[in-house]
Amino acid sequence: MIIRNVRLFDGVADQPQDNVDVLTEGSHVVAVSTSPVAGDASDGVVEIDGKGKFLMPGLSDAHVHLMGNANSMVDFLQGPTGSLYGNTIAEAKRMLLRGFTTVRDMGGDTAPVKGLIDRGVFEGPRIFPSQAMISQTSGHADFAFVYDVPEEFGGKPSRTEDIHFTRIADGVPRVLAAVREQLRMGASQIKLTLGGGAASMYDPLNTLQYTSDEIKAAVQAATDYGTYVATHVYTPAGIARAIDAGVKSIEHGHLADEATIHLIADNQIWLSMQPFAEDDHHYPDPVRAGKNAEICHGTDQVYAWAKKYGVKTAWGTDLLLEPQSAPRQSVMAARLGEFYTNVEALKMLTSGNASLFELAGERNTYRGGKLGVIAEGAWADMILVDGDPIKDISLIADPDANFQLIVKNGQIVKNTL
Structure with missing residues (x-):
């Protein structure tokens, strides 16, 4: 051609x-x-x-939840498993038609979808799957009901664990097993949740999740496989703990202070940010809406500090559990121009994100180009x-x-x- x-x-x-x-x-x-x-x-x-x-x-997106983009919480908890994957495959094609030819999926069973797309069975972007988000009990990716007994005490895995959207793992042995499980299933990098979030039910934003030993265990297991750990975390304390443990990519970081952004730069860690606006997500309860507002209010300052200190910054969306909001991916890409020059934004959306993806090393199945x-x-x-x-x-x-x-x-x- x-x-x-x-x-x-x-x-x-x-x-x-x-x-x-x-x-x-x-x-x-x-x-x-x-x-x-x-x-x-x-x-x-x-x-x-x-x-x-x-x-x-x-275009590329460094932080998607392809299955989460395509399905609601009701779909996850009550829908047939086949529908979850069917919706995911349909959204993959819509994402490609929005011009996104490569994405890094940060939580969800997308390795099978990636395989079908790569073989040409279905249309969609290239996918760097993380597989299940790994979380502690009561952490950001704990979607069990409050009355469910944790596995550690003899309970059963939650529905989101059954469909490989999340994995709860407490203690070093279980964290090691959880990381190795995702690698076995085709993960190109590992996603750990190290702090509170707007979408989660039990954890205030200021919580510290996972001990240093647990995070280091995950990093060691990923490193042994030739890849890296990316972590959901917003706060200075959580980011510092992640960096100390050897994490290579901070996902979000909206509540960081200037000293923490400087620390990210000094350690040559990636900051995978999202230019959130409050209406990107819709939370009906005031607690999660309040957390969302606090996160969004940190966006301007963190981007300014990242530019000041030359932080390696990637761009992503993190749209989740609201299928009707999936087209905002394109709006959020354009919004990057509010924080960078247009050419800087276009570089981040293309070659910049790709440099982060390459940290997957031999787990990157697209090394042929x-x-x-x-x-x-x-x-x-x-x-x-x-x-x-x-x-x-x-x-x-x-x-x-x-x-x-x-x-x-x-x-x-x-x-x-």
């Missing part, structure tokens, strides 16, 4: 390049040239006239935009109207040219 005459943003350079031809063969980009690339339709070459429009790498860029040898994941997002990043908030061509793995997913 040859996409001719495009204004190319390659995911890395500050300035796009005009009059570019991009040649793909199979699933990879094989040439990027300002001279016309030769092609012959009789040899099966597909030629697309880009008409000078803006070509960029496919470069993600997040348009360059020779890269995976052929691209979007042709009607307009220039460097000038107006709000264009990516409406992919239905503005993404005229979406290519993933060298295959045309959408073409309205």
Whole structure:
């Protein structure tokens, strides 16, 4: 396939390049040239006239819950298991049609879905699965009812554990087993919850979850498999404990103070942030709504400190349990332009996130090409935009109207040219 005459943003350079031809063969980009690339339709070459429009790498999301995006809490607790996966597969295609060609899933049984997508059975983004979120009893990923007896005392796993959305593990031996279980199931990285959250029922935001020994055990087990641990955590104390234990990615961090952001920078840890607004999530009870508001109010300051200290910052959404809100993924991507220049935001949404994904090492099943860029040898994941997002990043908030061509793995997913 040859996409001719495009204004190319390659995911890395500050300035796009005009009059570019991009040649793909199979699933990879094989040439990027300002001279016309030769092609012959009789040899099966597909030629697309880009008409000078803006070509960029496919978008990525560093913190999705694909199964959580596609299903409500009622679905999780009462719905048939088959429906959960069917909804997840349907949402995967919708996410791809929003231009997201790669995602890092931070909790949910998505390794089987990833396998089906990678084999071409269904359409969807490339997935870096974490499998079940690992949590202590009463922690952020404990979705058992308050009257349920914990497994430690002879109780049964909760429904969310049965469907591999969460795993409760207390004490070093169980944490080791939980990490190894997720790796056995196909996790490319491990997700631990180390503090309170807005969506969870039992834990105030200021709680510290998991002891240092438990976190270090998880890090050791992940490291032995050649990968890393990412942690849900908001507070300075929780972040400091995570860093001390060897965690490589802080998920959220909205309640951090300046000294903690400086500490993240000094240790070269990733900060996987979300530009939350209060209406991104809807919590009917005042306790969780209050926690959500507190988290959102920290966003501006943490982004400012992250820029000040040069923190390696990734972008994600963390939309969860409200399927009707899933399209806000595109709105939140555009919102990144409120905190960074448009080109900085586009880099984070493409090559920046991809650098975080590469921490998965040999657990990264997409090592056969470069993600997040348009360059020779890269995976052929691209979007042709009607307009220039460097000038107006709000264009990516409406992919239905503005993404005229979406290519993933060298295959045309959408073409309205």
